[in-house]
Amino acid sequence: MPPDCEDPTLSLDADDIALILSGVKILQDLDADIVTDIAQHTQIEHFAKGEMVIQRGQMGTRIYFIFQGKVEVQLPDLNGDIKSRIMLKKGEVIGEISLLINSTYSADIVALTDTVAFYLDQEHFKLMIERHPDFANVMSNLMTNRMAQNGGINKVGKYQLRGRLGEGNMATVFNAWDPELEREVAVKMLKYKLAYNDKFLDRFENEAKVIASLNHPNIVNVYEVIDDFSTRFIVMEKLHGRDLSEILKEKGSFTLEETRDILSQVAAALQYAHSHGSGIVHRDIKPSNIVIDAQGNIKLTDFGIASPPQDKEVNIEGTPSYLAPEIIRGDLLDGRADIYALGVMAFHMLSSSLPFSAATLSKLLKMQLEQTPPDIRNACPDIDDVFADFVMTSLSKNPDDRMADWNKIRQILKPTGQFHLSLDPDELAVIIRFRDTAYTQSASFINAMQKLLQEEGFNHEIEMHRGSPAEE
Numbered sequence: 001m002p003p004d005c006e007d008p009t010l011s012l013d014a015d016d017i018a019l020i021l022s023g024v025k026i027l028q029d030l031d032a033d034i035v036t037d038i039a040q041h042t043q044i045e046h047f048a049k050g051e052m053v054i055q056r057g058q059m060g061t062r063i064y065f066i067f068q069g070k071v072e073v074q075l076p077d078l079n080g081d082i083k084s085r086i087m088l089k090k091g092e093v094i095g096e097i098s099l100l101i102n103s104t105y106s107a108d109i110v111a112l113t114d115t116v117a118f119y120l121d122q123e124h125f126k127l128m129i130e131r132h133p134d135f136a137n138v139m140s141n142l143m144t145n146r147m148a149q150n151g152g153i154n155k156v157g158k159y160q161l162r163g164r165l166g167e168g169n170m171a172t173v174f175n176a177w178d179p180e181l182e183r184e185v186a187v188k189m190l191k192y193k194l195a196y197n198d199k200f201l202d203r204f205e206n207e208a209k210v211i212a213s214l215n216h217p218n219i220v221n222v223y224e225v226i227d228d229f230s231t232r233f234i235v236m237e238k239l240h241g242r243d244l245s246e247i248l249k250e251k252g253s254f255t256l257e258e259t260r261d262i263l264s265q266v267a268a269a270l271q272y273a274h275s276h277g278s279g280i281v282h283r284d285i286k287p288s289n290i291v292i293d294a295q296g297n298i299k300l301t302d303f304g305i306a307s308p309p310q311d312k313e314v315n316i317e318g319t320p321s322y323l324a325p326e327i328i329r330g331d332l333l334d335g336r337a338d339i340y341a342l343g344v345m346a347f348h349m350l351s352s353s354l355p356f357s358a359a360t361l362s363k364l365l366k367m368q369l370e371q372t373p374p375d376i377r378n379a380c381p382d383i384d385d386v387f388a389d390f391v392m393t394s395l396s397k398n399p400d401d402r403m404a405d406w407n408k409i410r411q412i413l414k415p416t417g418q419f420h421l422s423l424d425p426d427e428l429a430v431i432i433r434f435r436d437t438a439y440t441q442s443a444s445f446i447n448a449m450q451k452l453l454q455e456e457g458f459n460h461e462i463e464m465h466r467g468s469p470a471e472e
Contacts (some may be wrong), residue, residue, distance in 0.1 A: 014040045024065050024091050026138050034132045041124040045070075047111040053094070054109040060098025062119045066090055069115030073437070076106045083240045087112065097146060099125060100139055100192070101229040106227065130195045137195035143229065144172045144189065156233050157226045159187055167286065170194060172306050175238070183225065184238040190305060195231035204232065210277050210337060216443045218269035220291075220301045240298055244287035244345075253352040256383060257415060260411040262298055263346055265415040270342070271406035272403060272443075274335040280304070281334060285341035286322045295463050321354045321363055325397045328365050336399040337411070343394025343402075346387075351379030355395060386412055 011022075018039035021027050026336035027035055042065070047053050052072055053064070070089045090114070096463075097121060098105045120128065129136045149151050155161060159176040165186060166173045169195075176187040194200050196265060202453070208225040215221070226233040268283070273280040282289075283305055289302045324340035325334045326447035347355050355373035358364040375394045377388050390412045396402050403409055434442050446462065453460045 004254045004418070018043060020067060021065060024093060026093055026096075026142065027084055030132075030134055033134055037320065038120065038128055038135070039118075041128065042118040042120055044421065045117055045119060047115040047117070049113050049115075050109055051111045052108065053111055053115070053117070054105050054107075056106060056108045057104050059104055060095055060100075060102070060338070061122045062115040063096045063125055064094045066092050066094070066120045067116045069117075071113040071115055072110050074110065074111050077105065077400055094161070095270065096139070096142055101144060103229075106209060107212060115241060126196060129192055133193040136196060137368050138382050140172070140191040142194070144230075145191070146188070147172075148174055149370070153229070156187055156189075156228055157224075157235070159185060159235060163186065167471065170302075171234075175424075176235075184259060186236050186238045188234040188236065189229075190232045190234070192231060194305065201232075204304055207288075208232075210280055211303045214270070214273060214276060214303065215447065216269055216272045216330075218265045218300055218448050219273065220299045221447070222303075234305075236301075239291045239293075241291045241293035244290040244298075247292065248287055248348065248352070253380075254349040256380070256387070260413050260415045261290070262349070263342060264348065265298040265416060266300060266342060266345070267410050270335070270338050271410065273303065274338070274406070279335065281324055282338050283327070283333075283343075284322070285338050285345065287345065295461055297463070320366075321356060323365070323368065324380070324399070325369050326399055330371055335401070336402050336404055338397075339394050339402050339404065340396075341380070341407075343391050346391045347376055347379075347395070350376060350383065350391075353379070408431070 018032070018036040021042075022032070022035050023032075023040050025037070029270055038406060044067075047069070056076065066088060067089060071094065073086040073094070074083045075086070093111055094117075095105065097103075129139060137164075144164065144167070148163050153161070157178070158175075158180060159178055164172065169191075171188045171190050174187045174189065176185050177183075178185050190204075204209065211368075212222045212224060220239060221237040223235045223237070226235065230403055270282065270285075273282065280303060282300070284293045284302055284305070285300075289300060291299045291301060293299075312416050322341040322344045324333065324337035327337055344355060348351075356364060356367040356371065358367055373392070375388075376391045377383060379458075380388075387431045390403060390409065394402055450462055453462075
């Protein structure tokens with residue numbers, strides 16, 4: 001800044017800076033205390049007219065919030081010549097993507113006038129993301145808006161991004177194409193509140209290879225995990241169907257037979273995962289992680305990316321209702337935490353309501369830790385005693401009081417209906433019966449057969465049915 005100009009920032013304190021930052025578009029929806037904390041960690045820099053603010057090719061180390069003046073973003077073409085220019089002014093943000101993904105700047109940014117900007121350096125930016133999940137979500141939204149867009153990031157590893165499929169609390173899912181195997185896949189990007197959480201990443205890295213090795217008809221196939229853009233991408237099979245949470249909202253309560261059919265498949269997947277290697281606990285069993293196709297076959301998704309919620313006064317979005325008490329307490333946990341969630345799901349499906357509900361997260365978690373759940377028999381009078389006892393014991397506060405024998409659980413959940421095959425005139429059915437064979441043994445054959453049918457272009461369906469126990 002020229003020496004004869006008064007510095008407009010000399011009289012600003014942290015509250016003044018927070019007020020200014022609250023007008024920045026990407027920060028407008030954040031709580032005032034978060035913006036104040038960000039303000040307390042910003043620094044100030046001045047740029048004279050014509051000065052380079054950001055130079056293409058340099059490593060991104062700062063996110064700038066323009067306070068006064070104007071800058072020009074000079075976007076290069078493939079030859080390095082300027083192909084377009086974008087003018088930014090007060091309230092705009094620059095440098096955020098390069099800092100976020102730890103990459104070099106892709107364009108030159110030059111001050112069009114004397115310019116003043118607040119900035120967060122790399123150290124304090126990381127601190128703010130770790131400290132404030134809402135700020136991390138803002139950064140995740142910025143990143144996902146750049147993914148699969150014209151002129152944005154259109155490739156992760158070898159996979160070509162083709163658009164966004166959906167978004168959850170922990171990740172954003174993209175439709176993608178595998179050019180080597182010529183197939184559609186789904187690419188799930190972990191949000192930055194997880195990617196910048198060292199404790200979570202340590203656990204995730206330990207489990208990632210094991211998760212990718214899971215091979216079961218009721219578990220989504222994970223092909224690989226990619227470390228890129230300062231986060232993790234999980235590449236998995238593209239599922240065709242609807243998740244159980246959507247069906248619950250539309251349908252309401254399920255019949256006993258429908259509930260058994262779905263939960264028996266979930267139980268088969270969990271039994272396999274819990275016995276695989278040293279044992280994989282899902283941690284986040286809930287309806288939105290269960291996808292059902294048109295034939296009623298289920299796929300369990302999102303192994304390994306569960307994260308406990310923050311214990312604060314926030315509106316409930318559903319997921320915390322499935323958390324076992326030991327997860328809430330922060331205790332060591334095992335597969336019995338998944339059994340608790342299976343019991344919640346059974347209760348939800350049979351009654352169209354959750355065992356516990358409250359207006360805030362802290363109240364809900366307290367109920368789950370201390371309050372006895374209502375008896376499922378009151379909401380579902382037709383339920384048999386054995387099934388009802390399983391539901392209620394699954395909701396026990398003490399894991400030792402829950403049924404933990406998967407063979408018994410699967411026997412209780414086994415559908416009682418008989419399988420009757422009916423064919424249209426243009427259909428051909430080939431029945432392969434597995435005797436004395438568990439899913440864990442037959443999964444590789446079934447998956448290989450399905451892949452072969454897809455490669456040969458057959459219009460097909462694979463249905464799996466279980467025989468009823470013999471009468472004594």
